[in-house]
Amino acid sequence: MEWFLGLGIAGLVVLALALVFDGILDGLLDGLGGLDGVLSLPAIAGFVSMLGFAGAITLGTTGLGTAFAVGVGVAAGGLAGWLTWRFSQALMRGRTAVAPRGDDLIGGSGTVVTAIPADGYGEVLAYLAGQPVKLAARSTVPLPRGTRVWVESALSATSVAVRPVDH
Known part of the structure; x- marks a missing residue:
């Protein structure tokens, strides 16, 4: 034994x-x-x-x-x-879900946290897969802090082009 x-x-x-x-x-x-x-x-x-x-x-x-x-x-x-x-x-x-990419931000909403000048970058707080993400943002028009925006395109992994939400 x-x-x-x-x-x-x-x-x-x-x-x-x-x-x-x-x-x-x-x-x-x-x-x-x-x-x-x-x-x-x-x-x-x-x-x-x-x-x-x-x-x-x-x-x-x-x-x-x-x-x-x-x-x-x-x-x-x-x-x-x-x-x-x-x-x-x-x-x-076993496979896991695909990791979110920057292109997944397109069409999502966000809020300007640092004012965006017409010819430069500011910052927006957007949501990617339910998580808040702070990104550099560019817009064709100047946007003050607190403005609600839509993400139009992902310029890079850390920056996006946005436009103001029409009410």
């Missing part, structure tokens, strides 16, 4: 190391032929750990012997390794 518990604990230690060193230890599995990508350190750790703990539980609660405990441990370890691999694949394939 000590061997089974040792395998279970060793699997947990390897899993903790794989999580702490995030990918550094995965280099140990490179070059294993066609198994690269299928065998990951967390999947191996899950297999070894479950083999050990399931074998120890089986050996301790039944009188069916070591061979039966190994069989149960291998089956439980195989299931745990496969589930770990599938879960990690699902996480790797």
